[in-house]
Amino acid sequence: MWILNYRSSLVLVIIILFLQACASAPVTGRKQLMIVPESEAISASKSAYQEMLEPYKKSGKYNNDKALKKRVDRITSKLIAQAIQYRPETKDWEWSVQVLDEPDTVNAWCMAGGRMAIYSGLINKIKPSDDELAQVMGHEIAHALAKHTAEKMSVAMATNLALGIFAATQEENSLALQGAALAAAVAVQLPNSREAESEADRIGIELAAKAGYDPNAAVSLWQKMGEGGNNGMDFLSTHPAPGKRMDTLRALVPRMMPYYAAKVERPSYSLNE
Numbered sequence: 402m403w404i405l406n407y408r409s410s411l412v413l414v415i416i417i418l419f420l421q422a423c424a425s426a427p428v429t430g431r432k433q434l435m436i437v438p439e440s441e442a443i444s445a446s447k448s449a450y451q452e453m454l455e456p457y458k459k460s461g462k463y464n465n466d467k468a469l470k471k472r473v474d475r476i477t478s479k480l481i482a483q484a485i486q487y488r489p490e491t492k493d494w495e496w497s498v499q500v501l502d503e504p505d506t507v508n509a510w511c512m513a514g515g516r517m518a519i520y521s522g523l524i525n526k527i528k529p530s531d532d533e534l535a536q537v538m539g540h541e542i543a544h545a546l547a548k549h550t551a552e553k554m555s556v557a558m559a560t561n562l563a564l565g566i567f568a569a570t571q572e573e574n575s576l577a578l579q580g581a582a583l584a585a586a587v588a589v590q591l592p593n594s595r596e597a598e599s600e601a602d603r604i605g606i607e608l609a610a611k612a613g614y615d616p617n618a619a620v621s622l623w624q625k626m627g628e629g630g631n632n633g634m635d636f637l638s639t640h641p642a643p644g645k646r647m648d649t650l651r652a653l654v655p656r657m658m659p660y661y662a663a664k665v666e667r668p669s670y671s672l673n674e
């Protein structure tokens with residue numbers, strides 16, 4: 402007969418979690434630590450989304466430019482249709498995109514579960530072409546498609562669990578869970594790792610090419626972001642530039658051209674409100 406005390410059973414649980422925790426990102430196949438289920442990241446993101454949008458709705462800074470909203474919708478819905486090809490189960494996500502009127506904020510994001518926003522400042526200051534805007538949204542969708550929020554939450558939770566081994570109580574474990582939910586709420590405001598950035602670039606350019614947008618725009622977009630200096634601050638602070646980003650994207654262009662040039666229909670996804 403053997404009896405595990407609480408501490409050793411916790412260690413055992415952690416080992417089992419880690420053994421089961423290997424996932425692979427789509428397209429790149431990169432191994433990811435995934436102890437927070439994506440479903441948890443999605444439900445935490447849903448409440449975070451509502452909270453983040455509320456102040457914009459209240460102050461009337463929400464989807465005011467109808468033509469811009471239509472343009473963003475048209476481009477984004479084509480990208481989503483391609484994203485679903487890689488992960489068919491994401492057709493059940495509540496994909497949506499809102500334009501937030503903040504003329505000085507150059508930023509955009511996509512949460513776990515496909516809820517997106519783009520700030521009017523990105524349009525005003527970067528003046529992206531449709532092809533370039535597709536690269537922005539493709540990059541953001543790629544973060545969600547590759548489960549980067551759940552991965553960030555997993556790393557946070559693994560750290561909490563590792564610390565928890567030494568002074569674990571039931572209460573502290575539930576605190577760790579609350580911490581993970583909180584991590585989802587602020588995930589879009591935290592910088593992504595360089596690895597996640599490269600992955601989002603790689604997947605994003607492919608989504609955009611398959612949706613019918615010129616892969617060369619990935620290079621020109623980042624050029625504009627770089628030239629924007631302080632103007633690009635918000636976007637560049639949450640999307641730190643991996644070294645040689647533009648070189649890597651430029652090298653990918655020839656591989657993406659056949660997708661872009663293909664004479665095929667480019668389907669659209671019906672966005673949620």
Ligand SMILES: [Zn+2]
Pocket residue numbers: 540544593597598601639640
């Ligand atoms: Zn990014």
